[in-house]
Structures are given as C-alpha cells and as structure tokens.
Amino acid sequence: MSAPRTGRIPYGGDYNPEQWPEPVWDEDHRLFTRAGIDTLTVGVFAWSLTQPAEHTYDFTVLDRILDRAAAEGRRVCLATGTAAVPPWLATAYPEVNHTDFEGRRHRYGQRHNFCPSSPAYRRFATALAGRLAERYARHPALLAWHVNNEYGGPCHCERCAGAFRGWLRERHGGLDALNDAWCTTFWSHRYTAWEQIEPPHALTEHWRGPDHTAFQGITLDWFRFTTDARLGCFTAEKEAIRAHDPATPVTTNLMGMFRPLDYHRWAPHLDFVSWDSYPPLDAPPTWPALVHDLMRGLKDGAPFWLMEQTPSTTACRDVNPVRRPGELRLASWQAVAHGADAVLYFQLRASRGACEKYHGAVIGHAGRDDTRVFREVASLGEELESLGRLTLGARTPARTALLFDWDSWWALEISDGPSRLVRYQDVVHAYYRAAREAGADVDVIPVAADLTPYDVVLAPVLHLVKDDLAARLEAVAARGGTVVTTFLSGRADLHDRAFLTDVPGPLAPLTGVRVDEWDARPADVVNPVLLDGVRVEARLVFEIVQPRGAEPVGLYQEDFYAGTPAVTRNRFGEGEGWYVATALDRTGVDRVVRRVLDRHGLTGPYAGHRDVETAHRVTPDGTTLLFLLNHGARAAHLTAHAPAADLLTGKRVERGDALPLGPRSVAVLRLQ
Ligand code: GLA
Ligand code: ZN
16 A cells, blocks of 8 residues: 555645634634645644543544535544543553653653553554544545654563563574573673563663663664564554554654664555654755655655654754745755655644744744745645646656665664764765765665665665675675675674674675774874875774775875775676775765766766755656755756756756756756
C-alpha cells in the first residue's frame, strides 16, 4: 500500500479546533479556502476529549470536525491521539507513566509520556484506535490514518526490563550466545540467568549519560529493543484500525534523523512514510535535503508526506527566529523536489495557551488573512495546486547512493575511543552535501538495500559491517562502480565486536589499505592534507594508513605520520574503492566526491552555482522534472542545459537560454 491517492498535493496541516469555540471554525474554513488548504490533520491530542473516562467515549466534537471538513470538501488525516495520555488513565494505571534514564518513574505530565510495555496503555490505546476506525472508516473526509505522534525513545521501568529480557531470548537464543555477543567476560559480566540482565541506564552500565556505556553490546541491543518496543505500539494500533478499515493508508509522523529509533526497521510496517521537518537553526539547506532523501529511502524511493513544518517560527528553542520571506516556499518546494507528495504544517491555527501558543501558525490568534505568513501560505497553496497531480508518485532517478545505518550511528557514538568529537550525522552530511552540491541526485538507503542500481556508493563512517555488505560493496566496484568509505569504518561486527583482522576489516580487500594506528586530537588541531596538489585541512581522527595495493591520493603533512596517505584509491575489478582516513574539511570532501562523480559523469550541469540546488523526479508517465532551488540571497544566472517548460511561469526555455533564478527562488522545469 502507498500514500493516499489525491488529485493534487495535499496541502494543510495540524488542525485542533477542539481548542476554540465553534463559531471560529467558520472563520477557519473561510481562510483555508483562501489558502488552498484541502487537508487537515485532526485529533492528534484529543484523547482526553474522545475518552473522558475509562468507560466513556465521546466523539461528538470529532464528528463535528470531520463532518464540517467533508461539507467543505476537505480531507482529514485522522490521528488516533494516543501520544498524550489523559490524566484519568495515568492516575488509575500509574504503570502507563514512563520511567527515565535515572530510573525515576514519572508522574502525570506533558505528552509522549507513556511506557511502551504497559499492558494498560496498550489496551486503552488500541481500544481507542479501534473505536475511531469503526466510527470513521467510511467517513467521506477520511484520507489517511495518523497513529500516535512522534514516537520517542526508551522507558526504563521494570516492565520494559522484562520485555527486554524476552526480546534478548528471542534474538540470542541462549545465554551462551548472548555472553559471546556482548563479550561479557570483560569485567566479569558472564550471565547465568536471564533475570540478572539489567537494561543499560544511569544506575547500571552507564555513567555520563546515554552515550557512555561500559558494554556497547548491551546498549546496542537496548537501542534495537527500544525501536521494536515503540514499533510494537504502532503495529498494535494499526492492527486495531485494520480490523475495521482494510483500505485507508496508515502512517505515523517520524522525526527524520532521530537517533533513538531505527526507522529502517519501521518502514515495512508503514503504508507510507511521513515526517516532521524542523531543521537545526544553523543547518545548511543540504541538511533537510539529506533527511528528505533518508525518508524517501525508507520505502525504496516511494514518495513520502511532509507531515509537519512550521509556517514561520518554532517555539521550543531558546531563541526562535522567523522564516524569512520566501523561505517557506523554498523549503516546501525542496521537500517536493526530494519526493514529498504532501506539504503540511504544524499548525493551521495557533493554540491559545500552553507551551506552543507562540509556535508559528497559518492563522494567528487574531485570525487575520492579511499577514505576511498567511499571504505566503496562500500563494504557495495556489502554486502547488497549479501542478495538479503531476508530481504525485514521481520517483528520483539517482545513480549515487549514500548508506545510512542506525547501527553504525549508535555504535560510533557510544564508543569509548577514539574520539567523542566524531558525530555520525556530521560526517554523513559532509559526504551528502558534497554530492548534492555537485548536482548529483542521491538515494539515502539502508545497508541492506539493493546496490545494483548505483554507480557510486558513499559509505561514510560505516562502523559496523554486517551480513554480506562487504561482498555487495565489492560487487559495486567489480562491475565498474566506485565505493567511498572513511575513517572508523569496517571496525566491528553486528554486536560491536572488533574484527580479528586488520582494519578496515571486511572492507580491506576493497580499499586496499591496512590501518594499525589512529590518532585523535582536539577540534582545533589541524593536520593539513595535500590532496591532488591542493592543501586542505583534516581534523579529529587521523588514521595511519599503509597502502596494500591502494595508491595515495592525499598525504598528511605534519606529525610523525607526515607523508603517509590520508586518502587512497584502490583499483578493484573494473572500478575503485576509496578510503578517506581522516575528517577532511569541506574542500577536501568536495574534491574527493567530485573526482568520483566525474568518473561516472554524474556531476550536474549547474554544479558551479553553489547556492543552487537541483533535484530530479520522474513522473509515473515518464516525464522528467528538474527542480532548481536558489538558496542564496542573490540571484543566480544559469544557462539552460536542455529545452524545457517552466511550470511555474509557463515560459518555454531553450538550451542555452538565460535562466535567471531570483534570490530564494524556485523553478520547476519539465524537461523535453
Ligand atoms: C512536533 C509535534 C507537534 C508540535 C510541533 C511543534 O513536531 O508533532 O505536535 O509540537 O512539534 O514544533
Ligand atoms: Zn516501561
């Protein structure tokens, strides 16, 4: 099953009219019509209204919201509302309250506050989901199901500990296998009974926080268990919905690069992927682009929904800047360019009270339609509508893949040594950015994905190498492709046990190098690297590489390893295996990635324009769309590389024509 079928890009977002008087709803709908809003996400935090007491359900408000939406010709993405438990539930069944990393059972408060192993929570959540499905499965407004909201991380209660032990039994079979996987003879940890196993937290294996563990194997399994425990909540609700509604697509809003949950394990259970984009404040445009591509990669390139973004500001940060004129439009088109088949906001109208009253909204407290934000939202609505169904279902024709692996992320960041300063997302982003800025479309895919469609595979900080991955990477190179991997790759197996071979373990034949030593230095220490005759900077970790067949491409310039390779290239079959042994600066990563892309003719025609992002989508009828996004504050002066129709202006463009792109502006070209 895939995303709901619609006649245009669904446009709208979170709508909580239960928070204000009904006469205001008239105003809401009048403004929605003006803004081209056709999709409302409803009921995300409505549990205490829909079930005010254990044995009482009350759907009058939801009925009115959905009926009104239907009467107005709008569709609803209906939430099960189980992310914030009502007070009566937490009071009657204290077990639903989660227990934190310090082992403190929380009392009622906030949201995302439930224990995933609580039978009471599970029973009430699935009962509510079932009731909702029973009632609304055939409602004309229903477009999709939105289970829960932004599932979070672990709970450290006794019930979760028990569930963890059960999960371990299934995963490892016996205690011998578990002891072996976790290397428990280290520090006298050999377990002789399952009950002896404590989940890792502040009172057990951890000391400075979730990243500092004495046993990486235990903590890794705990992260995997947490993923499955939360996923179990999702699938239970989904089943309850399916009992009454076999057809409507079901999703939950993911959080992109959210470390606690391995979304690759979730993907098969989602009918379609949706996610909430709130990029870090200082993030370059390639950051949300990376996350879009990661989300698209969850289901083998299928389009996803942008379930939330703010139309103007967030509220949760210490300082919450407003999106500049044009930024919302640019970010929305960027999502579409990367595979979004819906553009939705949090939120359509501002809540009156509580912690999100200053969070940006399409309609503010005064209910005006003459604000800058409303105008930008409305004109984007018109623009998206003008495309009709053209982009829906369109795929990305990438020949470059970037491997993204939660196991490697976790293992790298919970490792003692060589450096806590190496952050998985930063290294992955550096390689992604280089490829994207060179104009390559990139699929961000799990390590288990089929690699045969790709000419170039980027595998930065591939710390854990599992299953037959090394052989599949070798196959990419053997048939003429190029694989790039980096420092701290090929270090450990599935259980984070070091390979009993030279580093980089199973990647050694492909890369043609051997690493015996590595040096880690504070962030301000630079070792220059001479790369293709250009001096670039390297930081954080310096692996000392001995070529075993590979040729040096870059050399360290300082310290006792001056003159030894920092970047190497190994001929392997018809192709190449590259090894980058240190954290190169942006110029360094750019040079490596450009050389690799050039080898395969994958550098784009607009690669010279650093602020201009390009992305392709191919529609189900075979039309190729090229999205051009100028993230710069100045106009970009491009020259068209192919004849095309500019879909937003209606103009024709011939090859060689001037193609000016204003500051923070967008063009959608139908290539001919
Ligand atoms: C998240 C939640 C929303 C809202 C927004 C505000 O994405 O899903 O309920 O809290 O953040 O930023
Ligand atoms: Zn728990």
